[in-house]
Amino acid sequence: MSRSSDAIRVATQRPGRFPHASLGTLLWCTVVWVMLWGEVTPGNIISGFVLALAITSLAPFPAMRFDGRFRPRALVILATHFLYDLVVSSTQQAFFIIRRKKPRAAIIRVQLRSESDMYLTMTAGMSAVVPGTVPVEADAATGTLYIHVFDIGLAGGVSAAHAAILDLEERILRTFASRDELIRAGLVPGPTKKSGLLPMPFAPVYEPEEED
Template structure:
């Protein structure tokens, strides 16, 4: 794939146009010919008119790992919402927050962004800064005690990155990050 945004393949452009069309229709909340046509026209306008950096994606979607990622994300949402509500409702309790630096294993912009978004969507943590050249995320944790400590909060971010990589990364990207695809493969590598 060419690094120049105007020279990317039409296959990739059509995927982007279809995705933008779907987002447009979802934003309007009504599936009609007008919304689909306007979404497609807007998708063509955005992909041809705006200079976008190409997304460097060499992996593929792994359905089982994606199910684990989404299931764990839903579980984290429920658990963290409950923990944040307990912190908010405790009388005379002042949460002890912290900003932690987490060095991610992958240096891909795509995986850094996905990890940062998933971490920020969980209540009680938000990304303060993402440094793409070093692959570091600076995360504000609402309450260190509720999170299980600074190292536990850091490990939660690394675990989220590992789930993202297993769901979308190629075998080469996993190996580069020091991860394997499955639990069984990890057990074999540990022996």
């Protein structure tokens, strides 16, 4: 084998590496694990990180192209809203159960603004952690989430539940999406919701639909 062909082989070969996932992915999975347990302890953190290593090694995530950017101010807003929703929803659920009311559940269909599988996954994952909403199906081809709502009255109605998912997606996009991705999603580039939406036809209005 010539030196040139050997150099090409070395340059194009993709050696196996450990861990298979990036540090950011491992930390994100660890955070989700700790949130699911509801208690920040050394044991939960270590077990979550080890589990993230095992899952991403045995079943590596498919490669996704990421052209976005990181905005610290938007991340603070995303984290603050998420913790607020977590506390409020947990409190509402607790009082609802104590009063022994019968929940009026519903499954709503939410057409997300973004075309990226990554943002769809993040939206579904964060909505699953907040009590009262559980994603039951995701259609990556159309960017659609089907969300089970524990009690539609507690959520403020179908429109409010629908808007809450879109608001969560918007905060995620404003934290991580590139300028072009924000524009394609119908959002005026900026770290906060105050930046606004683009006028039609860039920002299609999705009507909430309640599934039988």
